[in-house]
Amino acid sequence: MSGFLQFIIRPPTNSGSLPGNVVCPQRVLKEHTMSGLILVSHNQCQRSTLTAVYEGILSRQGGLWISWDGESKVIPHDASRSYSAQQADQYETVTFSYTPGELNEGYHNYIHKGLWPVFHQRPDMARFSTSGYQEYKNINKAYARAICEHATPDDVIWIQDYHLLGCAAYIREEGLTNSVGIFLHQPFPAGRMFETIPEWRWFTDSLLCCDLIGFQTVQDMNNFLVWLESEFRLERLEAQSFRIHGRIIRVGVFPVGIDLDDVQCLRESNSCAYMEMQCRESLPENTVLSGGHLDESSGLPYRISTLEVLLRRHDCYQKNITLLQLAPPAAGHAHDASELGHALEALCGELNGVHGTMNWYPVNYLTHAYSREEQAGIYRASRVALVTPLMAGMSLMAKMYVALQDPKNPGVLILSQFAGAAEQMEGAIIVNPYDPDAMASAVHRALQMPLHERRSLHARLMKGLHMHNSHHWAGSFLRMISAEPAVPEVLPPPAFYPRLSSSRARY
Known part of the structure; x- marks a missing residue:
C-alpha cells in the first residue's frame, strides 16, 4: 500500500x-x-x-x-x-x-x-x-x-x-x-x-x-x-x-x-475608456490583439509567423494592420523569460524590418503589464483577438475579449483548438495554433467579415458566456x-x- x-x-x-x-x-x-x-x-x-x-x-x-x-x-x-x-x-x-x-x-x-x-x-x-x-x-x-x-x-x-x-x-x-x-x-x-x-x-x-x-x-x-x-x-x-x-x-x-458583473465594472471604468480612445487614435483600424504570458505554451512565435504569411498574401494590409503583441513575463516558467523574450524580439524585429516603413511597423511588441482596466480598453479597440495557445486549460482571455466587445460592432475571436474554451465557445473561429497558413486565412476572414456575421457570432458567444458564467461554474x-x-x-x-x-x- x-x-x-x-x-x-x-x-x-x-x-x-x-x-x-x-x-x-x-x-x-x-x-x-x-x-x-x-x-x-x-x-x-x-x-x-x-x-x-x-x-x-x-x-x-x-x-x-x-x-x-x-x-x-x-x-x-x-x-x-x-x-x-x-x-x-x-x-x-x-x-x-x-x-x-x-x-x-x-x-x-x-x-x-x-x-x-x-x-x-x-x-x-x-x-x-x-x-x-x-x-x-x-x-x-x-x-x-x-x-x-x-x-x-x-x-x-x-x-x-x-x-x-x-x-x-x-x-x-x-x-x-x-x-x-x-x-x-x-x-x-x-x-x-x-x-x-x-x-x-x-x-x-x-x-x-x-x-x-x-x-x-x-x-x-x-x-x-x-x-x-x-x-x-x-x-x-x-x-x-x-x-x-x-x-x-x-x-x-x-x-x-467569467464574472459578467466584473466585466461591466471594467467596461465602465475611466481607465478602460481612456485606453480604448488611445488605441483607436494611434493604431490602424485592423488591429489584431495577440495576448498571452511569455511562456512556452503561449505559441507567440507562431502568431508572428501568421502575420508574415498574411502580409505576403494580401497587399491590402500594408500600412493597414498591427499585431498588438502583449507578452508580460509569466510568474515562473520552464525556461528563462529573457531567452524567450530575445527569441520573440528577434522575430518581431525581422518582420518589422522586412515589411515596415519609416512611419509604420506591423508588430507592436509590449512586455510590460497593464492593469485589468487598461487591458479592457485594449480588448475593446481590437478588431480581432488571436488567442492561440499551444495548450491551455481554458483561456479566460478569450471569454473576456468577447464579453468586452460592443455588440453593435463586435470584434472576432480566433481560438486555438487546444484551449479548453474551444470545447464550448460556439461562434469562435477555431484554428490549429501550429499552422500559420491556416491562422493567416482565419485572420483575413475575420478582418473581412461583414457586420451582420460578426454580430451573429458575437451573440452566440455571449449566450454561452451567460449560460456558463462563474456563478454557474461554482x-x-x-x-x-x-x-x-x-x-x-x-x-x-x-x-x-x-x-x-x-x-x-x-x-
Whole structure:
C-alpha cells in the first residue's frame, strides 16, 4: 500500500500536528459564520480574471478564502507561521506568507519549472529536485494547517489547481472528514505523461483523498480516468464516479466562466475608456490583439509567423494592420523569460524590418503589464483577438475579449483548438495554433467579415458566456459535491473510455 492510500482504506486518526515545520498558530478566527464554503487558492493578491471570479463567488456565497498573500518572509524554525485574518463585505480571508525556500524552490521551481510543463504536455522541459518537492510539501502543509484551524464540521473545502495537489492528503491525515473537492484549472496530461513527475504516486494518493475532482473539459476528465484505471483496479459506478478500496470518488467537468458583473465594472471604468480612445487614435483600424504570458505554451512565435504569411498574401494590409503583441513575463516558467523574450524580439524585429516603413511597423511588441482596466480598453479597440495557445486549460482571455466587445460592432475571436474554451465557445473561429497558413486565412476572414456575421457570432458567444458564467461554474461544482453519491450497480466502461490492459493495474 502506498502513501496516503492508507487514509482511503481505514479512517485516519488525529495526530494533533502536521508533519514538517508548520507549527499550530494561534487561532485567528474562532469560526467563520458566513457560509459553509472554504475556498483555497494559491494567491488572492494578484489582480486577474480568476481572482475576480473567486471574489464574485464569495461575495454572493459567503465563506472563507485561504490563500498566499504574495509575500516571502523568513520564518525561524521554532516559530509559528503567522496567519492574517480580514473581514470583507460578505466573506472572510486568511492569508500567510511563504518562506524564501517555499517561494523559490517550491513555487518558482517545483511548480512552474516542474509541474507546469508536465500539465502542458511538455515533460521534456520539466525540471524537478528533491529540495523543490520538500518545499512544495511545506506549502501544502501550511494551507492544510490553516484549513484545519478554521474548518467547521459542515464546511465544504474547495481546493484550486495543481499548486495544492497535496493539500487533501494532509487534511485527511489530520482527521478531517469534511467534503473536499479539487478543481484543476490546467489540462490533465494524456497517456502516461503524469508519471514523468517523480512523485506521481504521492500526488495520486492525495487526489484520491478528495470526494470530487473537477476538470475544465471532457478530454481532461477522460485523460485522468483512462490513466487512473491503468494504475489502479477501479470499480466503475456511474459515468462520473468510481469506487476504490471501498471509497466513492466522483469526477466532473465544470468549465470555468467569467464574472459578467466584473466585466461591466471594467467596461465602465475611466481607465478602460481612456485606453480604448488611445488605441483607436494611434493604431490602424485592423488591429489584431495577440495576448498571452511569455511562456512556452503561449505559441507567440507562431502568431508572428501568421502575420508574415498574411502580409505576403494580401497587399491590402500594408500600412493597414498591427499585431498588438502583449507578452508580460509569466510568474515562473520552464525556461528563462529573457531567452524567450530575445527569441520573440528577434522575430518581431525581422518582420518589422522586412515589411515596415519609416512611419509604420506591423508588430507592436509590449512586455510590460497593464492593469485589468487598461487591458479592457485594449480588448475593446481590437478588431480581432488571436488567442492561440499551444495548450491551455481554458483561456479566460478569450471569454473576456468577447464579453468586452460592443455588440453593435463586435470584434472576432480566433481560438486555438487546444484551449479548453474551444470545447464550448460556439461562434469562435477555431484554428490549429501550429499552422500559420491556416491562422493567416482565419485572420483575413475575420478582418473581412461583414457586420451582420460578426454580430451573429458575437451573440452566440455571449449566450454561452451567460449560460456558463462563474456563478454557474461554482454552483454546479458545489451542488455535485454536496449531493449524496448514488451507488448503482457497477457499470462497464463507456465507449469513450477504453479499458487498458489489466497487467499494470495496482492495488
